[in-house]
Amino acid sequence: MIKPVSQLKIGVVGIPGKWSTEVLADEIEAKTGFRCVIDIEKVVADLATPTVTYNGQCLCELDAIIIKKISQTYSPMVLDRLEILRFVESCGVKVYSKPCEIIRLVDRMSCTISLARAKIPMPKTVITEDIDAALQAVKEFGEVILKPLFSTKARGMQVISAEQSDKKMMKELQEFYDIHKFFYIQQKLKLPGHDMGLVFLGGEYQGAYARVANGDSWNTTIHSGGKYAEVKPSEEIIEMAHKAQAQFDLAYTTVDIAETEQGPVCFEVSAFGGFKGAKDGLGLNMAQTYVDYVIKQLQNAQ
Missing domain, CATH: 3.30.1490.20 (ATP-grasp fold, A domain)
Structure with missing residues (x-):
């Protein structure tokens, strides 16, 4: 028997108060009536019981967890936090994306080696x-x-x-x-003043946005003053991004690609994928679409 959407309990691992975390929790609450934003730093894992709890909520009793953010900054500690979620997954909770796949991406070395093995064009x-x-x-x-x-x-x-x-x-x-x-x-390659984030959900291409540099920084990140805009990449670039993300079994991600004098190159596949670029650059509510995807996955698995 398929559990009604109103009875599904889906948690969000993220940074409480941060826009991307809260907007995802908003969409889950709107669909299910349940809200649980999990600060991974305050999770307690008792492997003997076994229980993994946060603020009195046993995470092993949830139907699913969506990992939006694991830390404000990346460090080897992130890998240990993902191991805790891998344990929650072993209790039967569906985790999006799979912790073992995210582990392969938060370490730049692992991501690069995987892309190189797949012969994805990258900067030297x-x-x-x-x-x-x-x-x-x-x-x-x-x-x-x-x-x-x-x-x-x-x-x-x-x-x-x-x-x-x-x-x-x-x-x-x-x-x-x-x-x-x-x-x-x-x-360091000469870029045309912007790079692209190609959005994928369940391995399917959703659209692309550009990050346009502000002219004062060598990189295009929003953190450095860049802005989002819509972009229409070529079929060649879409195919490259599709192949790059296919090296990892991710529920949701963005692939960073730039056009250079030597042709398009891939910088990275995101461990989590953002919502802001899709919203501001494309007018897409990917948080809502992501939640719909997770609910459909849960119902199909019942």
């Missing part, structure tokens, strides 16, 4: 712990972006140019290494 990239090899990569690429393995919205990223002295480059590389303990070096 060197990954190493050797500072001499890192210096050689900067010289070879001319201008690079150093990227932390755990970061969002370009936080912690640093641009280095080969036009400066070896001593200056070595100093900047050493300072980066002292913080991050690893070099992820990507050639």
